[in-house]
C-alpha cells in the first residue's frame with residue numbers, strides 16, 4: 495500500500511478528502527494544519543506552495559485540489575467501486591461531474607458568497623441559476639449522478655452542496671436536500687464527521 499498523508503484542517507474543504515479516505519478505508523496519516531496560522535508557515539509552504547488544505551502526499555508526490563484527490567483515490571483503489579472503469583459506460587459523465595464540482599459549482603457559489611455579478615458569458619462557470627438547474631436535471635429521477643450507485647463524483651458534489659447548505663448559500667430544496675441526506679447517511683461520512691468533531695474539540 496502507498497504511504498499516504500492527508501494535510502487537513504477541520505471544518506474546511508479538507509473534509510472532502512477526509513470523507514473520501516474513509517470511503518477507501520486504507521491507512522493514512524492525518525496531519526492537522528490550522529488555517530489560521532500553521533498554513534502560513536514555511537514548513538507547510540514546502541508541502542503545498544498554495545498554502546491550502548486539503549493536500550494529499552503519496553510517497554513524496556503531492557496531490558492538491560479536492561476533485562483531483564478524490565479522482566486519484568478512486569482510481570488507485572479501484573476495487574472499492576467508487577469510479578467507473580476507464581472504458582466503462584458512465585466514465586465520461588463521472589469525470590464531467592467531478593470537474594463540474596471544482597470548476598463550475600465552487601466559483602458559482604463563491605460569486606454568490608461575495609455578492610459578485612460576473613457576466614455569465616465571461617465566467618467559465620456560467621451563473622448560479624444555470625448551475626442549479628443543470629444539477630437538478632442530473633439528479634432527476636435518480637439517487638446518484640452516474641449509474642445506480644455512489645461514486646467519487648457524488649462524494650465531491652454532495653460534500654460541496656452540503657457545505658453550501660451549511661453556509662446558507664444553497665436553499666434546502668429538492669432534489670438537493672434528499673440527495674445530500676442520502677449521502678450523509680453513509681457510514682464513511684459519519685466516521686469522517688465524528689473524527690473531525692473529535693479533532694475540532
Ligand SMILES: N[C@@H](CCC(=O)N[C@@H](CS)C(=O)NCC(=O)O)C(=O)O
Nearest residue numbers: 506507529533545546547548559560
Ligand atoms: N481548490 C482547493 C481549495 C482549497 C481551499 O480553498 N481550502 C481552504 C480551506 S476551505 C484553505 O486552505 N484556506 C486557507 C487559506 O487560504 O489561507 C480544493 O478544491 O481543494
